[in-house]
Amino acid sequence: MSLxxxxxxxxxxxxxxxxxxxxxxxxxxxxxxxxxxxINLSSMPIENDALRLIEEKEARTEEVxxxxxxxxxxHIAMRSPQSDxxxxxxxxxxxxEYIPHFYMASRASLExxxxxxxxxxxxxxxxxxxxxISGEALKKLMVGIKNIEDIKKAVEAIEKDNTHxxxxxxxxxxxxxxxxxxxxxxxEPEENTVRLRFRLDGILHEVMEIPPAAHKxxxxxxxxxxxxxxxxxxxxxxxxxxxFLDQDEISLRVSLIPGAYGESIVxxxxxxxxxxxxxxxxxxxxKLYDVFLREIKKPNGLILLTGPxxxxxxxxxxxxxxxxxxxxxxxxxxxxxxxxxLPGITQTQTDAEKGYTFLEGLRSALRQDPDVIMxxxxxxxxxxxxxxxxxxxxxxxxxxxxxxNAAGVIPRLIDLEVNPKILVSALSLSIAQRLVRRLCVxxxxxxxxTEEELYLINKMIEKAKSYNKNFADYxxxxxxxxxxxxPVGCLECNNTGFKGQIGIFEAxxxxxxxxxxIVKNPSEREIKEAARNQVSLTIQEDGLVKIxxxxxxxxxxxxxxxxxxx
Numbered sequence: 001m002s003l004x005x006x007x008x009x010x011x012x013x014x015x016x017x018x019x020x021x022x023x024x025x026x027x028x029x030x031x032x033x034x035x036x037x038x039i040n041l042s043s044m045p046i047e048n049d050a051l052r053l054i055e056e057k058e059a060r061t062e063e064v065x066x067x068x069x070x071x072x073x074x075h076i077a078m079r080s081p082q083s084d085x086x087x088x089x090x091x092x093x094x095x096x097e098y099i100p101h102f103y104m105a106s107r108a109s110l111e112x113x114x115x116x117x118x119x120x121x122x123x124x125x126x127x128x129x130x131x132x133i134s135g136e137a138l139k140k141l142m143v144g145i146k147n148i149e150d151i152k153k154a155v156e157a158i159e160k161d162n163t164h165x166x167x168x169x170x171x172x173x174x175x176x177x178x179x180x181x182x183x184x185x186x187x188e189p190e191e192n193t194v195r196l197r198f199r200l201d202g203i204l205h206e207v208m209e210i211p212p213a214a215h216k217x218x219x220x221x222x223x224x225x226x227x228x229x230x231x232x233x234x235x236x237x238x239x240x241x242x243x244f245l246d247q248d249e250i251s252l253r254v255s256l257i258p259g260a261y262g263e264s265i266v267x268x269x270x271x272x273x274x275x276x277x278x279x280x281x282x283x284x285x286x287k288l289y290d291v292f293l294r295e296i297k298k299p300n301g302l303i304l305l306t307g308p309x310x311x312x313x314x315x316x317x318x319x320x321x322x323x324x325x326x327x328x329x330x331x332x333x334x335x336x337x338x339x340x341x342l343p344g345i346t347q348t349q350t351d352a353e354k355g356y357t358f359l360e361g362l363r364s365a366l367r368q369d370p371d372v373i374m375x376x377x378x379x380x381x382x383x384x385x386x387x388x389x390x391x392x393x394x395x396x397x398x399x400x401x402x403x404x405n406a407a408g409v410i411p412r413l414i415d416l417e418v419n420p421k422i423l424v425s426a427l428s429l430s431i432a433q434r435l436v437r438r439l440c441v442x443x444x445x446x447x448x449x450t451e452e453e454l455y456l457i458n459k460m461i462e463k464a465k466s467y468n469k470n471f472a473d474y475x476x477x478x479x480x481x482x483x484x485x486x487p488v489g490c491l492e493c494n495n496t497g498f499k500g501q502i503g504i505f506e507a508x509x510x511x512x513x514x515x516x517x518i519v520k521n522p523s524e525r526e527i528k529e530a531a532r533n534q535v536s537l538t539i540q541e542d543g544l545v546k547i548x549x550x551x552x553x554x555x556x557x558x559x560x561x562x563x564x565x566x
Contacts, residue, residue, distance in 0.1 A: 023106050047068050049069055049244075050066040063078065064079075072099050073101060078102060146491070151172060152208045181274070182269060183269055184204075194215040202437065250271050253267070254266070270339050283502035283504065284505055291535065299371075299396065304378075305399075306406065334348050335374075336349065346370075378401050391426040406431060429510075430509075435504075438500040439497065474549075506536055543560075
C-alpha cells in the first residue's frame, strides 16, 4: 500500500515538474521565437462570453482558447502560435469584426480554459452591468422566432432537468423580444403564477405563464447583471445591462418594484436599430417634411416637440440630429437618461442627486461652444429662458415640452415666464406627434364605412379645402368611394392585426401671422386659427390621410386624437 502511494506521489510530482518546465519554456521562447507575449491562464479569470466564440471541439483540436473580450478586442491563448496559425485565426476573428490579440500558453493552462466549456449557457453574466450573448448564439435563438407562439414553444421545449433552465428562459425571452421588435419585457408575479408579457407597438401582449420558482431565479439573475441589490426585495430599484449583437450594443433598462406576490420586473429594450429611423420613413407628409428640413438646417432657432410618453419624440429628435450631423459642427445632448448612443455626438446624462439637472447641463453645454444642443425636456422657467436665449445667440436648440398640441407650445412657454417679444425671434417650429399602429398588410380587411364616419370624413375634407388644403395632394383617392380597413390577425402580426408603428404629426412654424399674435399672449384656439393657412395638416387631418390610404384603422387614430375637436 505504501509503495503504491509513493509511486502515485512520484508520478504527480513528475507531472507537476513537467508542467512547470513547460511554463518556464513558454516564458523564455514566446517573444523571441513567435513574437507574442506568454500567458498563464491558471491565475486568470476566463470569460464565458469570450470562450464561446470558438467551438469546444475546434478549440481542443487547434489548441487555442479565447479567454477575454472587451468591446471588439478579443484575447486568444495558443499552444503553438506559428505565423500560419495566427494568420488563419486573425482572418477568423476579423471576419467577425473582432480585433484579435494572441498569446502563447501551455497545454495545462489551456486545459483550465477548456474545462469551462461545460459551464457555458448561451447567456451568462460575466460582470455586473453586462450580459454578453455572442452574435452567433443570439442569432441561433432568433432564427426560429417569428412571433409570440414561437417564443412559447422555445420556452416549453427547455428541458426541466437542465441545470441552466433559468438562463435559458431568460435568454429565450430576451432573444424573442429582440427578434419580434418588442419594446418591453414584463415579468408580473401573481398568486400562483408569473405572467410574461411583451409590449409590441405600444400594446402589451401576453406571452405565457412561468412557474414562481423559476421567477425567483430570474429575479436574482437580472439583479446580478443589472448591478442591483440582490437581498433587497422591499424597495424599488433601477438598473441597466447590455447585450451585444454583432456591432450593436442593445441596452436594457431594468425596473423592479415590490408587489404582493413578489417583485415585478420590467426591462425596457433600447435597440439602436429602432432609433435609426430615417426622418423620411417616419410618416411625415411631403409638405411637412420640407418644412422640417428647412427649419432643422437653419444655423439657429428653437424647435420643440410635444406629445405624451411613448409618442416617439425621442426617435424624432434623434432623426433630426442624424439628418444634420456633420464633422464640421458640434452637437451636445442633455438627456435623462441617455437612451441611445449616437456616434460623433457628445451626450450627457442628468443626475439630480449630484445637482446636474437639465438647467445645469444646458449652462455647461453652452460653455463647450456647441452649434446644436438637444435638451431632453424643458421643465422649468430657468431652463426655458436659457433655451430661448441660446436660440437667439446662434445655437440650434431641440427639446420637448408638455403640451397637448403644437398650438399649446407658445402659451406654455409664456407661462414659464419667457418674454413673448423674445419668443418671436427664437421659436422656429412647434411639433405635435402621436404614434399609431400600422395595419398588417398580410391580413387587413376592407370594411363598410358607417354613416357617422362618412359624415365626419366629408366634413374634415371640406374644412381642409376651405383653408386651401387638398387631400388629393396627399395621395387620397377622392374620386371613388372611401375605403376603410380593419385589423384581422395572422401569424405575421402575432394575431393582432397590426405590425409596426407610424407617426402622425402637426406643426406650426413662425410666419408673420404667428409672430403678430405671439406678443398678445394668445390662447391655443387663437394660435390654431392663425396657423390654419400654413401647409401643415392638423394632427386630425394627418391621421385621416393615413386612414384613407389604408395605412391604419379609424379606431386606432381615434384612440390618440379627438376627431371632433374644433
